Amino acid sequence: MTRTIDETGSRDPLLVLTGVSRSYGPLHALKPVDLTVLPGQCFALLGVNGSGKSTLLRIAAGRDTPSSGQVSYRGKPLREDALIARAEIAVAGEVSSTYPDLTVREHLMLVAVAHGAGAQAAGLVDSTLAECRLADHGDALPGSLSSGQRQALQLAAVLVRPRRVLILDEPEQRLDPGARRWLAGLLAKEKAAGAAVLLATHHVELAEAVADEAVVLLDGEVVGRGTPTQALAGIQ
Amino acid sequence: MAADTAAITPADTTDETIRLLRELRRARSRKQIANLAYWLYLAAFALFSYGGWLVAAIVRALRRPPLPVADTPMLLRAVPAGLAALALLVLVFLLWDARWRGPVVIAQPTADWLLDTPIRRDRLLRPRYRVSVLRFALAGAAAGLVPVALLLAAGLGGSGLGSSLRLAGVAMLTTALLAGFGAGVAAWAEAHAYSRLRSVTPAGLLAVTALAGLAVLMAAVRLPVAISTVLLWSGPWGWAAQAPVALAGGSARLWPVATLLLALAATAAITLGDRAAADVPAAVLRARARTLGHMSAAVFNLDARRVTTAYRGGTAAYGRARLRIRPPLSRQLVLPWRDLTALVRTPSRLTWSALLALASVGLGALAVRAPHAALLPLTGALALGYLAAAGLCEGARLDGDDPRRSAQLPFRYDSLARWHAIVPCLALAVLAGCPAAALAITTGHAWLLPLIAATIAVLVGGALVNSFRGELEGEMFEGFDTPLGNSSGITIMLWYVTGPLLAVGPMIILWSAAVTSGRASRTLPEAVLSAALAAWLVHIAAGRARRLKSP
Numbered sequence: 075m076t077r078t079i080d081e082t083g084s085r086d087p088l089l090v091l092t093g094v095s096r097s098y099g100p101l102h103a104l105k106p107v108d109l110t111v112l113p114g115q116c117f118a119l120l121g122v123n124g125s126g127k128s129t130l131l132r133i134a135a136g137r138d139t140p141s142s143g144q145v146s147y148r149g150k151p152l153r154e155d156a157l158i159a160r161a162e163i164a165v166a167g168e169v170s171s172t173y174p175d176l177t178v179r180e181h182l183m184l185v186a187v188a189h190g191a192g193a194q195a196a197g198l199v200d201s202t203l204a205e206c207r208l209a210d211h212g213d214a215l216p217g218s219l220s221s222g223q224r225q226a227l228q229l230a231a232v233l234v235r236p237r238r239v240l241i242l243d244e245p246e247q248r249l250d251p252g253a254r255r256w257l258a259g260l261l262a263k264e265k266a267a268g269a270a271v272l273l274a275t276h277h278v279e280l281a282e283a284v285a286d287e288a289v290v291l292l293d294g295e296v297v298g299r300g301t302p303t304q305a306l307a308g309i310q
Numbered sequence: 311m312a313a314d315t316a317a318i319t320p321a322d323t324t325d326e327t328i329r330l331l332r333e334l335r336r337a338r339s340r341k342q343i344a345n346l347a348y349w350l351y352l353a354a355f356a357l358f359s360y361g362g363w364l365v366a367a368i369v370r371a372l373r374r375p376p377l378p379v380a381d382t383p384m385l386l387r388a389v390p391a392g393l394a395a396l397a398l399l400v401l402v403f404l405l406w407d408a409r410w411r412g413p414v415v416i417a418q419p420t421a422d423w424l425l426d427t428p429i430r431r432d433r434l435l436r437p438r439y440r441v442s443v444l445r446f447a448l449a450g451a452a453a454g455l456v457p458v459a460l461l462l463a464a465g466l467g468g469s470g471l472g473s474s475l476r477l478a479g480v481a482m483l484t485t486a487l488l489a490g491f492g493a494g495v496a497a498w499a500e501a502h503a504y505s506r507l508r509s510v511t512p513a514g515l516l517a518v519t520a521l522a523g524l525a526v527l528m529a530a531v532r533l534p535v536a537i538s539t540v541l542l543w544s545g546p547w548g549w550a551a552q553a554p555v556a557l558a559g560g561s562a563r564l565w566p567v568a569t570l571l572l573a574l575a576a577t578a579a580i581t582l583g584d585r586a587a588a589d590v591p592a593a594v595l596r597a598r599a600r601t602l603g604h605m606s607a608a609v610f611n612l613d614a615r616r617v618t619t620a621y622r623g624g625t626a627a628y629g630r631a632r633l634r635i636r637p638p639l640s641r642q643l644v645l646p647w648r649d650l651t652a653l654v655r656t657p658s659r660l661t662w663s664a665l666l667a668l669a670s671v672g673l674g675a676l677a678v679r680a681p682h683a684a685l686l687p688l689t690g691a692l693a694l695g696y697l698a699a700a701g702l703c704e705g706a707r708l709d710g711d712d713p714r715r716s717a718q719l720p721f722r723y724d725s726l727a728r729w730h731a732i733v734p735c736l737a738l739a740v741l742a743g744c745p746a747a748a749l750a751i752t753t754g755h756a757w758l759l760p761l762i763a764a765t766i767a768v769l770v771g772g773a774l775v776n777s778f779r780g781e782l783e784g785e786m787f788e789g790f791d792t793p794l795g796n797s798s799g800i801t802i803m804l805w806y807v808t809g810p811l812l813a814v815g816p817m818i819i820l821w822s823a824a825v826t827s828g829r830a831s832r833t834l835p836e837a838v839l840s841a842a843l844a845a846w847l848v849h850i851a852a853g854r855a856r857r858l859k860s861p
Contacts, residue, residue, distance in 0.1 A: 137593055154426075154592050161428040170422035171603060175338045181423060184334070188327040188427035231423070 086149070087112055088239055088270045089134060094143035096129050096294075103129045104294040106143060111239070116261060116271040118285035118302055120278065126294035127274035128167070128243055134272055135165045135241045147239075161189070164232035167243025167274075172216035178227055179203065179212035182234045189235040198234055206230040207256065221248040229260070239270045246277045258283045278306065324430040331424075372475065375468040385464045388529035389560050390538040393457055393551035395521035397488055400453060401547060402514035404446065404492035405499065409507045410601055410621060412500045413442035413493045413583065414590045418603035425592045432588035435595075439587035443493045443580055450489025454482035457554055467558035480553045484569060487576040488550040494579025501586035504594055535561065542568070546575050612782055612802060615711060641720050649705035649733035656704070660737075663701040667742035670694035675749055677825055678758070684825045685818070692769070692814045692821070695742060699769040700809075702737045706730035706777035706851075713859050723859040727774050727851035734770045742766065761824055761833050764840030765817055771847025772813025778854040779805065812850070816843055 089111040096104040104126040111117045111134075119127040132138040133145060136154030145152040152159055172181060179199055186195040203209045206226045211219060216227060225248045232240060240261075246254050254277065261271055261284040275281050281288055281302040288305040290298035298305035332339075357365070414435055416425075424434065458478045461467040468474035499507055521541075527533065542548040542555065542562055552568035555561075562568070601620055608616035633654050638647045653660055673691035677684035709716050709726055716726055743766050750758045786805060789798030804811075820836040 137596075155431070157428055160426050163426075165426060171418040173335070173419040173423070176334055180334050184327065184331060184423055185427065187330050188323050188424060188429050190321040190323050190428075192323075192326070235427075 094140040097141045111270045118281040118288040119274040121291035125291040162238040164237035202234040388525040391525035397547035397550040406511045408496035418599040421599035446489040446493040447486040451482040451486040454485030484550040491576040494583030497583030498586040501589040645729035663698040666698035700773040702734035703773040710778040724856035760837035767844035771844045772809040774851035776809030
């Protein structure tokens, strides 16, 4: 894998959203939001269904264009199709389809090779499978996996590639309590390694365990902000 | 494995990734090629076994095409505008296709697993685009046979096998070039003007309708030749029409120049599209891959309804419904209110139904005017009328798709079919009944009015029968073996066409009897029989609904 180590360990913001809003015709799905995500920080988005979390995540990932405001990544306007975004921002969340004839391992190989793992791809895939508790399912076709295992496969797909920013839309979905604890540990490790994590979740315990900062959204508007506990206390 | 603060420099892994994907999917590719070969063999076998007489008939017809008749000069005047309308229709179709599928399209797993990797998009997308251009050109060449068949049937363009084949070859070439041009423009639009594609289709259809209207006018009235000349040089649709016009005996002396222009335009558009293919945004590719994935699954399950749903999902506009109708105070009117609301909030559905209804009335008028050759126009009129009615029965169809939708309504589920008949009947009465009645009265055929009214009810009844058909059951695929093969194909087809078959079939007979008799006294029995048929169809629909609720 081709990586140039940045020795400076910069704490400059990675992802900055300024006055970002999103409307679909007359429907205001997201009212202006400001958000800054630093390296090594986990930022949680909390809120009920339809509050605008996924819209905000899609915009933060460059997958949707805001109706107003700006999104910048490492100081430059973010576009999903830009090479730097594809190379450094890993997104998991939307239910993904799979090649019906490729095994779990082969799917991950494809991602690893596309991200430049080269000869190390096989080893990287094996360690990722083990980390995501899929070691016994590497040769299975994705169609035979349980919903929780499919969720683990999605997480494995973002972990098998290099990343500066991890964007996760309700990653705890379909995971059992044990797997949720594993997820919390995984996100803590990501933070420790310097990755920025932007996470939408319904699971307050997960947010409290890993998030440094949180916003609570309601009808597309920020109604609470601070640490997860403070943000939730604010709306109560 | 975890991230660090490294500045990630992506290497170009495109070749390596695509090679790996090909290697991993080699077995599947081989299987696909084998499947294709098998289907080609089956098609060839079917053609030679069952279609031999058809091929022989076509060759015979090409050797001795119909001779010009008295109306031929009149038809020839309409050919430039008519062919330009058909050519423009090809372009509009390609731009409509680009709204939800387009020439630059990838499989859903590829969109989900490879689009957000740093591999080069041009290497991923351009091969797909080129295959699409080839497919469009081949389909275009095949579509070119339609105007050829029309021209030859009208006694234009052929005095023997040689001239007929020449006309066919030229028409196929120009339509293929036109399709190539359209594919290039569509790919460019996908990349750079995707949001504007939505408004192109209605405008294009309007232009096609205007050209078709002009063709009818030119056939009826002698208009200045300059109009045809302007039309034939107005753009690629006109250039594509010139060669067939010339070979059909029309005035287009510079057709080789026009064909050359078309070839140059097609080359330029295909090249432009090739460049633009790499710029199609990931969001567009992802959305259409998802639509196509859903659609393929629906097609695989022979579920026409889900195919439509998948298409609508791919082209849906966001927003809130603006048109509101005040809810009724009487509970009896809840369902008609819901149907009416659904109808006014989908103006495209209403427009299509209106167009189909008008076309149906037009064909009906033709049948009444020429009772000795009424069968074909009558069949067309009733079929189009059925389609118009089916479009207006969307409310019933939604309830038929999922009985839970109506769980809160104060009606028994099987009585819904009757309630759902009200709005479509009224709407069809306005869209088809009123123009048909006006036409009947002004042309001295007022005696047809009771039959027109009853026909509306029958067509809606047939559409309701189909609306409550439910899901295709797995056991239908099993069927039973007969000397002519397994019965499942016929069973599934009948399951799909029960409504139109029960509505349109008997009505053809009743209308034929009424039209050929031409006497007022004869229409009353037909009208009474039609009303009885309508009641029976609604009864069948209610029975189907009952079975859906408690299978």
